[in-house]
Amino acid sequence: MKKWFVLLFSVAMLSLVLVACGNKEDDKESSSKSKDGEDVVEINFFHRWPNEPRKSFYDEKVKEFEAAHPNVKINVDSVLNDSYKEKIRVLVSNDALPDVFTSWSDSFAENLVSSGRIMDLNNIIAEDKEWSGNVLESQYGGFTFDGVTYGVPFTVDGKAFFYNKQIFEENNVAIPQTYDEFIKALDTLQKAGYETPLVEGLTNTWAISHYLGTIFQRVVDPTVLEKDYVATTGEFTDAGYVKGLEMWKQLTSYMGDVSTAIDHEAARNMFIAGEVPVLYMQFAEVKMVLDGAKFDFGFFNFPEVAGGKGDQKALTGAPEGWMLSKNASPEAVEFLKFLTSAETAQEFTKTDGQLNAIKGGITAENSNPTSLEAYDIILNASATAPWFDNAVDISVADVFMRGGQDIATGVKTPEEVLEDVQQAAKKLH
């Protein structure tokens, strides 16, 4: 009897384990059944703004959409920039990919697309011209690969030096037109008592990549860049890269010790507080500076570099947009259209201030002169350069960005960093 009891007991234990393991599957099935029964469609929505003001904005939009579509339940999840890049890469590798999610353009988008789990939007765009015609055609490019569009651009952006007009006037500094003038201006400001006339939060490696991307675009021959930015042909042997990294070294010498220990937000707060006269920022940040700063500020594009082989007037910046999972429901498609509608865009401009790719989304009423000036710069840029960390393979970008930190702390020379880069690039061939 005892033996039987033990046998029964262990069988029971085993089955418990197996049931526990299999539970998830069962759950899924039963919940999908109840979905059919009650006709509730769940949309998983993943974005990268757990910070204000955008978190509230999207929470609000989700509520609005749910109110208009009673059969839809939207699950929202969000993590910050660098974590988002990592998390979405993990999610795209299995079927847990959210239905609607945000993506940068160019190589970041291309990587996601290569998973084969992203929805082809060509038909959806062609079918609903009324909605898709509202999006600036020029911004689709970063999401289109081999003639197939996989994303709908929403925000547009550009990077420029924001400067404190008051400090510039007090010290008789004119807006620098060339890189040499820029360095002279920084020297003047440093002599005037600004210990760090330029600053950046170098713990955010993307901030470094923005600098390097622009510098390389200015200095290096565009045909060389085009070849190097492709993973299979990248070599990074051009002398322009050393020159570019030397420029970076020179710029970091104005940033002080603190820069490698703070993030971009801290740097922005220093600019807003008037401690730092110049900061390289995105137009997306205009509203945050406007809200905080007690002084007038303007912006100028990265100055021309003498002897540079690239387009000296080009603007660095790329759109960000929304993508759909291949398995997304028709309701999720509706939600995407809702997120990129003219009404959403106008409200978005009002609350967030970042410029967007929706026609009529930015008007004199819902924006401000500063943002309109920025919008004009974006629309009229002679050329746009994508964000460097999205333009090149991440293995190469990571070496550049960490190397950028090493140059700032004085651990490595530009030549040493470039050597590491060349090795990393070779491995991708």
Added chain:
Amino acid sequence: MSIKRIKIVPILLLLPSLLFLGIFVYIPLFQNFYNSFFNFSVFSQTKEFVGLTHFKELFDDKVVVIALINNIKYAVISVVCQVFFALVLAAILEDRLLRKFAPALRVIYFMPVMISISVIALLFSFIYNPQMGLLNSFLELVGLEQFAKPWLGNAGTAIYAVIAMSQWQSIGFITMLFIVAIQKIPHELYEAAEIDGAGKIRKFFSITIPQVKETMFVNVLITVTGSILVFNEPYILTNGGPGVSSMALAVHMYQLGFLKDNMGYASAVATLIFLLSAIFAIVQIRVSGTGKDD
């Protein structure tokens, strides 16, 4: 009959846990080893066999060397701080003089263990903050401002700042293990030593240390393997930066796999981590001869 019963029943009782271990520990372990011979990405599941290339790559990878050195620093400092100081701390807490306060002090020392590592890392990033951090402000207050620096932003200090946080968090746990061991030491030993005229320090070296030897080896094992596997602390505080100065093996592995999308090579680094912790564990178990005393 009786022989049969003895053989089947224990096995049946072990089966659930073996099944769990197999599915969640051993199968992934072998799969990881298998994966390290292939080139593949999370985006596309096609695997390309590359043989031992990834292991050769390990020897050329400068980051692996830096990470390994950092892990060793982590282990050495952790053993000295956690095992040695925790033992001293435990002996002091168990001293008769502190009887009244010991329970309260034990809670205080154990508190950091119960706080989530993300919260602690956030807290310490404020302490180390170069502009308004507690540490630099304190140094200025006591007139040592020449030592104030951006702790996490300096390639020379970043890894030590990370290690320091880890010591603060973990010392309470090791202390607790030692306290339990000290409480199990028979009182007769101390009484006999007192009759022989031994002072507190003599008693500590001659009775406490030999009696907690077993626990000490276990604690060394915990801290050393923990140091080799360390991930959260450097990942949250510095993400391995500036540059790669505070990189740890696990952080490097994670970034290779999930950031640079080089799953095969990341598996090779994971294999290295496994081998290292296994070797350390085996050496320590052999050297300490755990279990032989009984």
